[in-house]
Amino acid sequence: MLEGSRLRGTVALYRDVAADVTIRDYAPCEPDPAHPGVLDPVPISEPKEYTLHLTAGTRLVLDLTCASHDPAAFPDPETVRLDRPLESYVHYGWGSHRCLGMETSRVMMTAIFKAVVGLKGLARAPAPRGELKSVPVKVWSGQVRRDEGAGEQAWSGLRAYMTPDQSSYWPIPTTMRVRFEE
Secondary structure, rough: OOHHHHHOOOOEEEEEEEOEEEEEEEEHHHHHOOOOOOOOEEEEHHHHHHHHEOOOOOOOEHHHHHHOOOOOOOOOOOOOOOOOOOOOOOOOOOOHHHHOOHHHHHHHHHHHHHHHHHHOOEOOOOOHHHOOEEEEEEOOOOOOEEEEEOOEEEEEEHHHHHHHHOEEEEOOOOOOOOEOOO
């Protein structure tokens, strides 16, 4: 369950910087000079290092989807590995922001996962009802291009999902329907 969330989860947090801080980072991509005004970044072969000076009160968007593909924290990040330490998963927060229901949630989600996967004849519903309708949310330069396999690459980052009536977006997938035998 945690590896699935790590690989395909779409989680981001807003956090305010508590104290003035200077950090060094690098930009793995930059705006496409061939398409000015378009927000989709393009990967660069030699990431640029830079220094950020953040002041107390600055609001940040922390993209846990990109963090969950960081090879420094998750060696071989595109591979499902069930031997990763539980402490490496940041989905439930950390420190004072740690979810109080983390242990209960892990048990419940594991039980639900086992029940759903155990359904006889489980399959996506046919045609559009079985499709997960989403769009990438990639409007900042911290997105990371990663291997999808077979030579394909995709952007790590957040996705916005259509609501069932397709009138708006929601951070949680709600459109894909499944079927199973009773």
